[in-house]
Amino acid sequence: MKPIVRNSVFMSLFNIFGRATGIIRYLLLAAFLSTPDYGLINFALNIGKLGRHFMDGGLDNLISRDGARDHEKVPTYCLHGLAVKSALGLLFFVGIFFYLKGTRGKSWSELAVIYACLSGSAMVAFAGVIRSCFTAIERMEYVFYTNLPSRLISLLSLFIILWYSWPLVLTSFSISLEFFIWFLLLAIVSFRFFSYSSIKLTLPTFRYMFLESWPLALYDFFNTFYMTLDVMMIEYMMGGSDPVAPYAYASQLVEGFTLLLTGYLIAIYPVLSRYHETDDDAYRRLFEKSVILLLAYTLPLTFLLGIWSSEWMSLIPKAEPLTGDVLRILIINLNLSMLNTLVIIVFTSRNRQRWLALFTGLAVVISFLTNWVFIRWYEQVGAAFASLLSQLALFLIMSAAGRRLFALSFPLRKPLEILGISALAGFSAWIIPFKTIFLIPFFYGAFLLLYAYLFGVFTLAELRRWRSALKT
Numbered sequence: 001m002k003p004i005v006r007n008s009v010f011m012s013l014f015n016i017f018g019r020a021t022g023i024i025r026y027l028l029l030a031a032f033l034s035t036p037d038y039g040l041i042n043f044a045l046n047i048g049k050l051g052r053h054f055m056d057g058g059l060d061n062l063i064s065r066d067g068a069r070d071h072e073k074v075p076t077y078c079l080h081g082l083a084v085k086s087a088l089g090l091l092f093f094v095g096i097f098f099y100l101k102g103t104r105g106k107s108w109s110e111l112a113v114i115y116a117c118l119s120g121s122a123m124v125a126f127a128g129v130i131r132s133c134f135t136a137i138e139r140m141e142y143v144f145y146t147n148l149p150s151r152l153i154s155l156l157s158l159f160i161i162l163w164y165s166w167p168l169v170l171t172s173f174s175i176s177l178e179f180f181i182w183f184l185l186l187a188i189v190s191f192r193f194f195s196y197s198s199i200k201l202t203l204p205t206f207r208y209m210f211l212e213s214w215p216l217a218l219y220d221f222f223n224t225f226y227m228t229l230d231v232m233m234i235e236y237m238m239g240g241s242d243p244v245a246p247y248a249y250a251s252q253l254v255e256g257f258t259l260l261l262t263g264y265l266i267a268i269y270p271v272l273s274r275y276h277e278t279d280d281d282a283y284r285r286l287f288e289k290s291v292i293l294l295l296a297y298t299l300p301l302t303f304l305l306g307i308w309s310s311e312w313m314s315l316i317p318k319a320e321p322l323t324g325d326v327l328r329i330l331i332i333n334l335n336l337s338m339l340n341t342l343v344i345i346v347f348t349s350r351n352r353q354r355w356l357a358l359f360t361g362l363a364v365v366i367s368f369l370t371n372w373v374f375i376r377w378y379e380q381v382g383a384a385f386a387s388l389l390s391q392l393a394l395f396l397i398m399s400a401a402g403r404r405l406f407a408l409s410f411p412l413r414k415p416l417e418i419l420g421i422s423a424l425a426g427f428s429a430w431i432i433p434f435k436t437i438f439l440i441p442f443f444y445g446a447f448l449l450l451y452a453y454l455f456g457v458f459t460l461a462e463l464r465r466w467r468s469a470l471k472t
Contacts, residue, residue, distance in 0.1 A: 007140040012263030014144045019259060021151045025158060025175065032162035033171070044114040044172060047096065048121035055088045055125035058216025060132040061348055062209060067136025068270030069277055074133045075194040080205050081129040089122045113172045120176025127183040130190050136270050137193060146185035154178030215353040219344075222360035229364065230383045233371040238379060247380040249313065250327035254334055257301060261294060261338055265345060272349040288411050290342055295415045298335045303426035304444050305331045311437045322380060329384035336391040339410075343398045350406060359401075363394045414457075421451040 029038055059081045067074040093115070100106040100114065131143050158174040231251075234243055268290060275283035305312060309331070310324030347356050367390040374382030402408045425447035434440055452458055 007138055007267035008264040010140045010144045010263070011266045012259060014140070014147060015259040015262055017144075017148055017151060019256060021155055024155060028155075028158055028162055029171075032165075033168075037168050037171075040110060040113055040168070041117075041172060041175075044117035045175070047114055048117045051089075051092045051096065051118055052121040052124050053220055054092050055085050055122065056128060056217065056220060057084060057088055058213035058218075058220060058353070059084060059209065060128045061216045061353075062213045063129065063132035064135040064270055065273040065349055065351075066212075067133060068138075068273040071137055074136050075196050075199050076205060077209070078129055078133050078190070078194065079196060079199050080201060080209055081132075082126055083201055084206065084209065085122075085125045085129060089125065093118065093122075109169070112169045116169050116172035116176060119173070120179040123176065123179035123183045127179060127186055130183070130186040133190060133194065134186075135266065138267075138270055139193070140267065142186070142189050146189060147182050150178045150182040150185065153181055212351075212353070215357045216348070219353060219356040219360050222357065222364050229367050230371055230387050233368070233375055234380060234383050237372075237375045243380060246323045247326055247383055249323050250309075250330055250384075253305075253312070253327065254330045257305075258334065258338070261297060264290075264293070265338075265341055269345050269349060272345060276350050284408065287342070287346065287408060291339065291410055292414045292418075294338045294342060295335065296418050298338055299415070299418050300422045300425070300444075300448055302331050302335060303422045304441060307426050307430055308437065308440055311440075315437070325381050326384045329381065329388055333384070333388040333391050336388070336395050340391060340395050340398060343395070343402055346402055346406065346408065347398070352405065355401065359394060359398050362397065363390055366390045366393050417455065417457045421448060421455060421457055424451050 029041060033041065063074070063077045063081055067077055096118070097111070100111060106114070134140060134142050154174060154177045157177055158171065161170050161174050231247065234247055268286060272283060272286060275286065306328045309327040310321065313321075313323040313327055344356060344359075347353065347359075367386060370386035370389050371383055374386045376382070378385065399408075399410065425444055428447045429440060429444040432443060434443075
């Protein structure tokens with residue numbers, strides 16, 4: 001199995017199991033905790049999410065990129081990254097204490113629950129450093145192997161603590177336990193591949209990592225803010241959290257379909273980083289093949305979920321009819337979102353991360369303005385339109401810059417062919433009067449394969465070229 005394919009599989013499994021255990025954890029907390037306790041845990045988890053992004057500091061992307069180019073530097077980056085994140089973690093822990101205690105007036109028991117969650121966020125940040133080291137050497141299977149038992153142990157401990165109604169602080173810590181175990185297992189396995197004995201912490205290395213990572217940290221902040229802005233503005237402009245639910249049902253469904261692609265994008269990042277310095281032609285081939293692969297997944301999915309969006313959303317008992325309209329727009333947006341992520345990887349792998357801070361900062365402004373207008377006009381559907389327009393604007397700007405800076409070109413013929421057979425398969429399946437919606441994917445998939453064969457969309461010669469492009 002080629003490294004890109006192997007690593008894509010393992011990172012996809014990592015994401016899928018992460019989503020599955022997250023759902024189980026959510027159900028356990030909702031079933032056993034009272035409303036105030038559940039609210040405090042969720043508040044703590046959101047503080048932890050903020051702390052995790054603060055402690056990241058853009059270092060993980062830097063380690064994956066530079067480590068892929070020179071494996072000898074990976075242990076050096078690892079220890080320096082852990083040191084920097086320790087300092088950032090201490091700064092965040094102290095700062096958030098004065099905010100929670102002085103400004104919000106949290107009690108010591110509440111602080112204990114919050115800091116039990118924050119300890120897990122710190123471990124996620126530390127584990128992210130070692131995870132990036134394995135990403136750099138393209139051995140993502142160890143990320144999955146160490147994370148899976150950590151998740152299962154954490155879920156088991158959470159169930160026991162909730163079942164016996166032990167103190168809430170233990171519930172909070174049981175959630176963080178996963179990340180303590182994961183960091184420990186990753187650290188132990190890392191000694192198999194890396195030698196840390198001769199590494200010394202030096203000021204020039206710290207200086208280089210800071211200068212290279214701060215634009216990535218700024219980009220990560222803008223990107224996180226951008227990805228949550230639509231939900232926050234629905235909550236603010238529509239007067240509460242209830243209107244968020246119809247939008248969230250559709251957006252979470254779309255997000256779930258991105259998991260497989262996320263694994264592939266993580267897998268090609270170190271390869272593109274290495275190709276940037278060694279083989280520009282291979283870089284361009286892999287980029288173009290990646291565009292086709294992403295659209296070969298998202299375009300058929302767009303028609304499958306878009307044509308029958310109301311039927312799919314009707315499977316959720318609490319979903320309102322407008323959720324189908326939201327899904328129809330967001331699934332179109334998925335195509336742009338995946339392409340934008342690929343272009344972001346291009347800029348990062350080519351050491352142009354400062355551009356990303358500018359692009360995503362502009363995207364936040366566009367998203368805010370479009371959400372402010374369209375939510376007033378069309379409510380939740382307007383937020384979906386705003387997301388689509390902001391992603392389109394971001395794609396046009398980044399692709400134009402990528403073409404000018406790197407002479408990158410997007411293949412057009414193959415995506416148009418995929419678009420055509422996807423639309424034809426969707427129409428063919430639509431005219432069939434289905435008794436149950438669960439038959440639709442099978443008929444749609446059969447029509448899709450039939451038209452791909454009849455129109456020669458993918459030939460054996462092309463598949464051989466794909467194999468060549470995926471070689472590392």
